[in-house]
Amino acid sequence: MLIEVGTTEELKKVVQQYPGVVLDIVDQVPVLTMEGFRLPGIRAGFSTRLGGVSSGIYASMNLALRIGDDETDVLTNYERFGNALGVDHRRISCPDQVHKTRILVAGETDAGDGILRDKTHREIDAQITDVKELPLIVFAADCVPILFADPVHHVVGSAHAGWRGSVAGIAAKTVKKMQEVYGSEPADILVMIGPSAGPEGYEVDETVAREVRTCGIREEEVLLPSERPGHSYLNLWELNRQLLCGAGVSHEHIHIMGISTLQYPQFFFSHRRTEGKRGLNAGIISIG
Numbered sequence: 639m640l641i642e643v644g645t646t647e648e649l650k651k652v653v654q655q656y657p658g659v660v661l662d663i664v665d666q667v668p669v670l671t672m673e674g675f676r677l678p679g680i681r682a683g684f685s686t687r688l689g690g691v692s693s694g695i696y697a698s699m700n701l702a703l704r705i706g707d708d709e710t711d712v713l714t715n716y717e718r719f720g721n722a723l724g725v726d727h728r729r730i731s732c733p734d735q736v737h738k739t740r741i742l743v744a745g746e747t748d749a750g751d752g753i754l755r756d757k758t759h760r761e762i763d764a765q766i767t768d769v770k771e772l773p774l775i776v777f778a779a780d781c782v783p784i785l786f787a788d789p790v791h792h793v794v795g796s797a798h799a800g801w802r803g804s805v806a807g808i809a810a811k812t813v814k815k816m817q818e819v820y821g822s823e824p825a826d827i828l829v830m831i832g833p834s835a836g837p838e839g840y841e842v843d844e845t846v847a848r849e850v851r852t853c854g855i856r857e858e859e860v861l862l863p864s865e866r867p868g869h870s871y872l873n874l875w876e877l878n879r880q881l882l883c884g885a886g887v888s889h890e891h892i893h894i895m896g897i898s899t900l901q902y903p904q905f906f907f908s909h910r911r912t913e914g915k916r917g918l919n920a921g922i923i924s925i926g
Contacts, residue, residue, distance in 0.1 A: 639911070639912045639913060639915065640694070640695055641903045641904060641908075641911065641912060642697075642904060643687050643688060643697050643698055643904060643905075644687075644688070644902075644904035644905050645688075646663060646666070646668065646688060648904070648905075649661065649668060649686060649688060649905050652897070652902060652905065653670070653897075656895060656896055656897055658672050658673050658674060658893065658895075659671075659672055659895050659896075659897065660672060660673055660676070662683070662722070663722075664721070664722035665689075665718070665721065665722060666688075666689050667688070667689035667690075667699070667718050667719055667721070667722035668685075668686045668688050668689055668722075669683035669684070669685070669719075669722050669723055670683055670684040670685075670686065670832065670833065670895065670897075671683045671684070671830070672830055672893040672895060674828070674891075674893045675785070675787070675828055675830040675893050677787055677789050677828070678789070679789070679792070679925060679926055680787050680789065680794065680923065680924070680925060681723055681724050681725055681773075681922075681923070681924045681926070682723075682785050682787065682794075682830065682921070682922065682923040682924070683722075683723050683921070683922065684783065684832040684833060684895075684919065684920070684921045685699050685701060685719050685919050685920050685921075685922075686699060686833075686905050686906060686919070687699055687700075687904070687905055687906055687907060687917075687919070688905065689718060689719070689722070690711070690714070690715040690718060690719075691711050691714050691715060691718075692707050692708070692711045692712065692715060692917060693711075695912065695915045695916055695917070696711075696916070696917040697917075698715075699715050699718070699719060699917075699919075700712060700715060700907070700917025700918060701715055701716060701719065701775075701777065701917070701918055701919070701920040702777060702917050702918035703732075703752070703753075705917070705918075707917060713727075713753075716730070716753065719920070719922070720773070720922075723773075723922055723924075725771070725773040725922060725924045726771065726773070727753065727773075728749075728750050728753060728754055729749040729750055729771060729772060729773060730749075730750065730752075730753050730773045730774075730775050730922065731744045731748040731749065731750075731751055731752070731765060731767070731772060731773065731774050731775065732751060732752030732753050732757065732775050733751065733752060733757060733759035733760070733762035733765065734752070734757045734759060734760045734761060734762060735762065735763050735776075735777055735798045736761045736763060737763065737798075737800050737802040737803050738761050738763055738802075738803065738806070739763060739764070739803060739806045739807065739808045739811050740761055740762050740763060740764075741762070741763075741764040741765065741766065741811060741812060741815045742759050742762045742764070742765045742766075743765075743766055743767070743815070743819055744765045744766065744767040744769065744772060744774060745767070745769060745772075746769055746772065748767075748772070749769075749772055763797060763798045763799075763803055763808055764776075764795060764796065764797035764798070764808055764811070764812045764815070765795060765796050765797075766786070766793060766794070766795035766812065766815055766816050766819065766820070767793070767794060767795070767925070768791070768792055768793045768794075768820055768925070769925070770925045770926045771924060771925065771926050772924065772925070773922050773923065773924035774794060774795065774796040774922065774923055774924070775796060775920050775921070775922050776796035776797060776798050776920065776921045776922075777798065777918040777919070777920050778798060778832070778833075778834055778899075778918065778919050778920070778921070779899065779906075779907040779908060779909045779916055779917070779918050779919060780800075780834060780835040780840075780899050780900065780908050780909045780910055781798055781799060781800035781803070781834060781835070781874075781909075782798075782799040782800070782804065782831055782832070782834040782835075782874050782875065782878055783796070783797075783798060783799075783831070783832040783833075783834060783919070783920070783921040784796065784797040784798075784799055784809055784812075784829060784830070784831050784832070784878065784921075785829070785830045785832070785921050785923045786812060786813070786816065786827055786828070786829055786923075787827070787828045787830075787923065788816060788820070788822040788823075788826050788827050788828075789826070789828070790822070790823070790826045791816075791820050791821055791822050791826070792925055793816050793820045793822055793925075794923045794924065794925055795812050795815075795816055795923070796921060796922075796923055797809055797812045799874070799878055800874075801842065801846055801849075801850070801872060801874065802849075804874055804877050804878055804881070805849045805850055805852070805853055805877075807853075807881055809829070809878045809881055809882050809885070810881045810882060810884060810885035813827055813882065813885045813886065813887060814885060823886075824885055824886030824887050825886060825887070825888050825891075827887055827891065828891045828892075828893070829882055829887055829891060829892045829893065830893045830895075830921075831875055831878060831879075831892070831893065831894045831895060832895055832897075832919075832921045833895055833897040833898070833899050833902075833905075833906050833919065834874060834875070834898070834899055835874060835898060835899055835900050835908070835910065836873075836875070836896070836897075836898025836899075836900060836901060837862055837871045837872065837873035837874075837875070837876070838871065838898065838900070838901065839871070839898065839900035839901065839910075840871060840872050840873075840874065840900065840910075841864055841866070841869050841870070841871055841872075842869065842870055842871075842872045843868060843869055844868045844869070844870075846872065847861055847870050847872075850872065850877065853877065853880075853881060854884075855876075855877060855880045855881070856880065859873065859876050859880070860872065860873050860876050860877045860880070861873075875894045875896065879892050879894065899911075899919070906919050907919050
């Protein structure tokens, strides 16, 4: 299914509906962030479908390499989005995401991995680092992209949380890894959850619902009633918020954009809305 890309003016009107969400447009490239996550010395933001050069089902800011899009176009997209965010796209650490809970402690040798050369890290769904100017990326197209920042210890992280990763606790495990490796205190960590599938359209069957119930969360806030027997609407944002709070992150430090990729496929790639025929959105975070 080919869904036409929206316009910048239309995106501005949508963003105005979401308190705390900030839209910056740099050289016609939109970058989304939140007021509570605009930190000194930290560059962070989420892409949209707007501002790139890709075409067809990848139009226009596709940030996924090796899924059928022209790689020259994708690298141009990286350069454009990196420039808008203020990071060097050639230094992004870009491991291979699946739906597991392995976490990469990224170092200087990982700069450009998956961008300037083939990916050397496989089955990695979260990254953390204290290396300056080493951007970490997370991809999504309905799954939840999460960015982390510890402004006290100068540590950042990123995580990819579909329903499997969310249930497996990838967000909480990223917090724990920051604590183990860098001495971060969970109460100091700020979290930003980007555009992803909202609860109004993310319907799951009972098999998934049973897995969600094993997380020890307040079920009535995470699994919402569906008209279809044996189905529920899954609130991935609330699921991850509760698990992050359980890991010691302060409620006030968790910033959820609340913008659904399912509701706005003209602005964000959506796996479900296009039956998998799409590019990828991304979130990037870097120290300095």
